[in-house]
Amino acid sequence: MPKPLPTSVRTHFTALRMLLVMTVVLGIAYPLLVTGVSQVAFSDKANGSIVKSADGKEIGSSLLGQNFNLPKKNPNDPKEQAQPDPKWFQPRPSAAGTGYDPKSSSASNLGPNSDVLLKQVNDNRAADAAFDGVDPASVPADALLGSGSGLDPEISVAYAKEQVNRVAKTRGLSVDTVTKLVDKYTEGRSAGFLGDPGVNVLLLNKALSETK
Amino acid sequence: MSSTLAGWLQALALVGALALCYRPLGDYIAKLLTTAKHLRVERGLYKVIGVDGDADQRWPIYLRSVLAFSAVSVLFLYALQRLQNQLPLSLGNKGVEPHTAWNTAISFVTNTNWQSYAGESTMGHVVQMAGLAVQNFVSAAVGIAIVATLIRGFTRSKTDRVGNFWVDMTRIVLRLLLPLSIVFALVMVANGMIQNFHGFHDIATLGGDTQSIPGGPVASQEVIKELGTNGGGFFNANSAHPFENPTGFTNWLEIFLLLVISFSLPRTFGKMVGDNRQGYAIVSVMGLFWVASAALMTFFESAHGGVALQAAGSAMEGKEVRFGIAASSLFASSTTLTSTGAVNAAHDSLTPGGGGVAIFDMMLGEIAPGGTGSGLYGMLILAIVAVFVAGLMVGRTPEYLGKKLGGREMKFASLYILTTPAIVLIGTGVAMALPGERANMQASGAHGFSEVLYAFTSAANNNGSAFGGLTVNTPWWDTALGLAMVFGRFLPMVFVLALAGSLAQQQPVPATQGTLPTHKPLFVGLLSGVVLIVVGLTYFPALALGPIAEGLH
Numbered sequence: 001m002p003k004p005l006p007t008s009v010r011t012h013f014t015a016l017r018m019l020l021v022m023t024v025v026l027g028i029a030y031p032l033l034v035t036g037v038s039q040v041a042f043s044d045k046a047n048g049s050i051v052k053s054a055d056g057k058e059i060g061s062s063l064l065g066q067n068f069n070l071p072k073k074n075p076n077d078p079k080e081q082a083q084p085d086p087k088w089f090q091p092r093p094s095a096a097g098t099g100y101d102p103k104s105s106s107a108s109n110l111g112p113n114s115d116v117l118l119k120q121v122n123d124n125r126a127a128d129a130a131f132d133g134v135d136p137a138s139v140p141a142d143a144l145l146g147s148g149s150g151l152d153p154e155i156s157v158a159y160a161k162e163q164v165n166r167v168a169k170t171r172g173l174s175v176d177t178v179t180k181l182v183d184k185y186t187e188g189r190s191a192g193f194l195g196d197p198g199v200n201v202l203l204l205n206k207a208l209s210e211t212k
Numbered sequence: 213m214s215s216t217l218a219g220w221l222q223a224l225a226l227v228g229a230l231a232l233c234y235r236p237l238g239d240y241i242a243k244l245l246t247t248a249k250h251l252r253v254e255r256g257l258y259k260v261i262g263v264d265g266d267a268d269q270r271w272p273i274y275l276r277s278v279l280a281f282s283a284v285s286v287l288f289l290y291a292l293q294r295l296q297n298q299l300p301l302s303l304g305n306k307g308v309e310p311h312t313a314w315n316t317a318i319s320f321v322t323n324t325n326w327q328s329y330a331g332e333s334t335m336g337h338v339v340q341m342a343g344l345a346v347q348n349f350v351s352a353a354v355g356i357a358i359v360a361t362l363i364r365g366f367t368r369s370k371t372d373r374v375g376n377f378w379v380d381m382t383r384i385v386l387r388l389l390l391p392l393s394i395v396f397a398l399v400m401v402a403n404g405m406i407q408n409f410h411g412f413h414d415i416a417t418l419g420g421d422t423q424s425i426p427g428g429p430v431a432s433q434e435v436i437k438e439l440g441t442n443g444g445g446f447f448n449a450n451s452a453h454p455f456e457n458p459t460g461f462t463n464w465l466e467i468f469l470l471l472v473i474s475f476s477l478p479r480t481f482g483k484m485v486g487d488n489r490q491g492y493a494i495v496s497v498m499g500l501f502w503v504a505s506a507a508l509m510t511f512f513e514s515a516h517g518g519v520a521l522q523a524a525g526s527a528m529e530g531k532e533v534r535f536g537i538a539a540s541s542l543f544a545s546s547t548t549l550t551s552t553g554a555v556n557a558a559h560d561s562l563t564p565g566g567g568g569v570a571i572f573d574m575m576l577g578e579i580a581p582g583g584t585g586s587g588l589y590g591m592l593i594l595a596i597v598a599v600f601v602a603g604l605m606v607g608r609t610p611e612y613l614g615k616k617l618g619g620r621e622m623k624f625a626s627l628y629i630l631t632t633p634a635i636v637l638i639g640t641g642v643a644m645a646l647p648g649e650r651a652n653m654q655a656s657g658a659h660g661f662s663e664v665l666y667a668f669t670s671a672a673n674n675n676g677s678a679f680g681g682l683t684v685n686t687p688w689w690d691t692a693l694g695l696a697m698v699f700g701r702f703l704p705m706v707f708v709l710a711l712a713g714s715l716a717q718q719q720p721v722p723a724t725q726g727t728l729p730t731h732k733p734l735f736v737g738l739l740s741g742v743v744l745i746v747v748g749l750t751y752f753p754a755l756a757l758g759p760i761a762e763g764l765h
Contacts, residue, residue, distance in 0.1 A: 008276065015280040017261040018378060019288055019350075022385065026349045027342030030390065031407075034397045034432040038407040041398070046407040048425050048455065050415075058415045061425055063404060063454035068419035088419055092533070096449075102426050103332060103412065105449035107530040107558030109681040111659040112518020112567075113762060121524045141526030142533055148452030148540075148557045154533040187534075193213060193221040195460020196536025205418055 051202060054210055060202050065091045065153045067099045068205060084131060087170045089155070089163050089208070091201045092142050093124060096150025107148045121145070132166045154198030157186055173211060181207050219538025222464055223506060226542070229468055230475050237472065238479020238491065244383045245360045245375075246484060254382050261378065268373035271713030274361060275706060277377035278354060282321050282702070285347060289317035292343040293335075302336030303411040315690035320344050322701035323351035323583055325437070325444030325553055325676035326693060328685040332447050337409055337428055344444060345433040349393075352440025352473075353384040355585030358705050359477065362589050363484045365715030366613045374712045388473075389440060396469060397435045403465075404458030405431040430455055438469035441583040443553030443676040451543070451556040452532055463535050463556060467543055470552045474581035475499075477588040485613050489731035494591055496736045497743070501580035502549055505573050510541040512565030517763065521563060530558025541566065548573035551583030553676025560654070560663065560679040567679070568759030571666055574673045575751045576743060577632060583674060589708050591739075595730065596625045596711075598742040602728045611727060614720035624711040631703045632672045633750040635696050639668035640754065642692070649688055654681030658765065662758035667693060672700035 005013075038046035049062045060066050068088035072080050082099065084090045094100045095108040110117035124144045129136035140158040160182045168178040185204040188197050250258070250265050258265040269277065292299070293308035293316060308316070312329050319326045320343075329335070335344070357380035364374050401407045410427025417423050430446045434456055437443060447453040457463050475495065482491020514537055516527035531540045540557040547554050548570040559570055573580075579590040600617055603610025610617045617625075643649050643664050653660035663679040670677055671693040678684070684693065729735065 008280075011276055011280040012284060014261050014263060014378070015277070015284040016288075018281060018381070019284050019346075021257060021260060022350055023288075023342055023346050026385070026390065027346040030393070031341045031345070031429040031432040034394060034401070035407050035409065035429055037398060038401040038431065042401045045404050046401050046431075047410070048406050048408075048427065049404055049458075050425070053418070059418045060415060060423060061454075063458050064423070064425065066417045066419055066423055067421050069421070071420065085419060100423065103424050104330060105332060105447050105453050106330070107449065107452065107561065107680065109558050109560040109654060109679070110520070110529065111560060111655045111681065111762075112516075112521045112527070112529075112563050113659060113765065114520055114655060117520035117529060117561075118523055121520055141524045141528045144524045145521075145526070145529040145531075147528075147532050148530045148555070149447075149449035149454060149532065151449070151454055152532050152534075153454055156533055189213070189218055190459045190461035190464070193218045193225070194464045195222075195534050195539050196215065196218070198533035202418065209418065 051206060053206065059206065062200060062203055063153055064102055064151045065094065065100050066202055086166055088205050089160060089167060089201050092152050092155055093146045094150040095146045100151060102151060105149045105151055107150060108146045132162050134162055153200055153202060155201055157197060157199055160199040167208065177211065181211065215536060215538060219510060222539060223542055226464065226468060230471060233472050234476050234479050237476040239483055241388060241477065242480040242483035244387045245380065254386065257382055258378065263378045265376065265379050268376050270372045271361065271374045271709045274374055274377050275709045278705065279702065285321045285350065286317045289320060289343050289347060290314060292339055293317065296336055296339050299336060299338045301338050301409060305334060305336050308334060311687040311690040312685060315694045318694040318697050319676065320347035320444060321351055322674050322697045323355060323442060323551065324671060324674040324697045325442045326671055326678065326697065327444055328690050330448035331445055332426055340433060340446060341429050345436060348433065348436040348440045348442040349385055349389050350381065352389060352442065352584040353381045355583050356384045357381055357585065358708055359585040359589040361712040362592055362708050363481050365712035366485050366615055368716045369718060369720050371716050372713065374716055389436065392439055393435045397431045399465065400431040400435060400462055403462050405434060405462060406455045407431040426455065435469065437554060438466045438552065439473065441470055441474065441550045441552040443547065445554065451554045457556055460534055460539060463539050463543065467546050470550050470554065471546055471581060473584045474550055474587045477585065481588060487731065490613065493731045493736050494595065497739050498581040498591065500740055501576065505549055505569055506542055506545040509545045509566050509569045510538055512563045512569065513537050513541045517563040517565055527563055530561030532556065544570055545573060547677060548675060549580050551578035551586060551673060551675050553670065555677050558680055559677055560681045564759050564763035567662060568755065568763060571662065571669055571759060572755065574669045574675045575747050578673045578675060593625050593628045594743055594746065595739055596621065597629065598739040599728055599730065601742060602738060606726065608726055611721055612730060614723065615715045615718050616721060620714050621711060624707045628704050628707040629746060632700055635672040635700050636668045637754060639672065639692060639696050640665050652683040652686065652689065658758055658762035662762065665754055665758045668696055671696035674701050
């Protein structure tokens, strides 16, 4: 008869059995259960709150911000800077990949005294003011600063208001029509007091594209 | 409603919700840690793993069980990551690099959840849910199990038995963490968090671009990430990612979840030692530090110090519009005070004052309220030191809850307190002394030093949040921070278990007129003072070189 294993070795086998049981329960059964219930009860949300255009095509997720840039002059030139398309409301600056890339969600991680960040703020301020035809001093901070995820779906109400005139003019719509859309897609705080209000850029732009 | 008022209301709602849970949840945990009854499913599990559920262990055996379980977990998680390309649902990700896999395995087993990788481009769904998320549960349970032995040290007498690790672990997971996770995961999905097994799928965007929408079992992992004070994000952007934190409500709920167990455990302590007032005293100290930190953080972030933020007119860099300054500050304070390390904003872009508060929060040793279990045992160690200091003042042998604090007990308590600072300061010093490693800082000067100090403070205290500018996915950093996490987690546990064993053997002494009452405001003040003095004296020079220098600049 072989000698029994020493206690310290047996403890590790106990540990391994425990880990395997836990893996089956917590690592497989639990997520399957939550997924099953979610897919039945909240299928739209569980699958990413996908937004569809009027003709039924998927155009994004209401939770993820997107770029609204002009097509590149030379699509094969990686150095060419993307230019914002004036007919759309523009999102915040983004540090996710080349902008709003969910394959690499990220913040800039630039410090509060960073020279790089300071230059970005000043450059963005000048560019936004020129683009939207407003006083540089009035450009709100969220238009100058990137978000934590690089995928922020929202902009502040102030930044949306700043863009109304430019969008209305480019599209040949009345300022009043566009302002009403901004109001309509302004999301207040959850339950009235949790978080901050903002304007969902994709939903607003989608509504805009459907307005004649 | 003004932002200020909304900020106050969400903090008040949080305090209210935590206060409501304090008694029922604390009592429930006390019951599951003390009852002799096993559930049928638990009996079955003990049979499968081959342990006697009714036999308590001596502290060295308890420790050996914890260490064996953790060692097996590290190996399993390492293997799972390395073999990822062989697994289903790997989404085309390769096997994880050895140094990253080792760091990540350690990180999740130690409840740190430091991440030197980006989730969406490194980990497939099976590694996330069957590897990382499992550790989110069990590492949280280990912390609660350890504090249970310390409390039993106070409640038991003349015994060498401190509990049974396998029983504690099983009950904490099955009766506490799993049911809460199921409920809150569904609440999260109902509010927009995703829960599916899709990979990326490309869609043509409205603006004529292409965007890849990610998928994954996010809600099931997210909930235990907060509830177990883990903090490892499914995605790189962690709780700033809209799929991990879709609304102002989910954000508030995440803060609630990451605080609720740790803030209720003092009740468990009070209940088990048979004097609820002891629990109120401890929770008061935790609450004081939490309120002070949240208030300071909100103040600094609202004032948006720093040249670049002043130029922009707000500290919104690295923060999401749907949360704003107040909810981001509340999250930042809560996550750094609890060893969670989930972030809903980029901490590297916090103001000098706000970043300093975050570092200081972690330096407190994750005790206000700290990680699940680890927060309470950290605070009880400091309570022991406070009682000892008071004993020195009046010149008598100190006692806490009827147990004498002699030389042996104080040695364990002192070793506990010295361990983490030693790791933080030596680690930071070595990294700063090596030009090649120092070069991984993104910033220079005081802020660059803060990045390094933050990294070692976070790893050694098992927090896991980061000043993300520092490049850490290199063999040196993965190894160094991995070691900081291992020693920062398990050395203190050894001292706590040894202390628990030592206390359990004692015969309780009756309280006399000379006994320091440990449930009165005087003790709350004394303990708060001890916390501040211990941390302040240890870390002041390091803080002066980093955030303080930057703030004065």
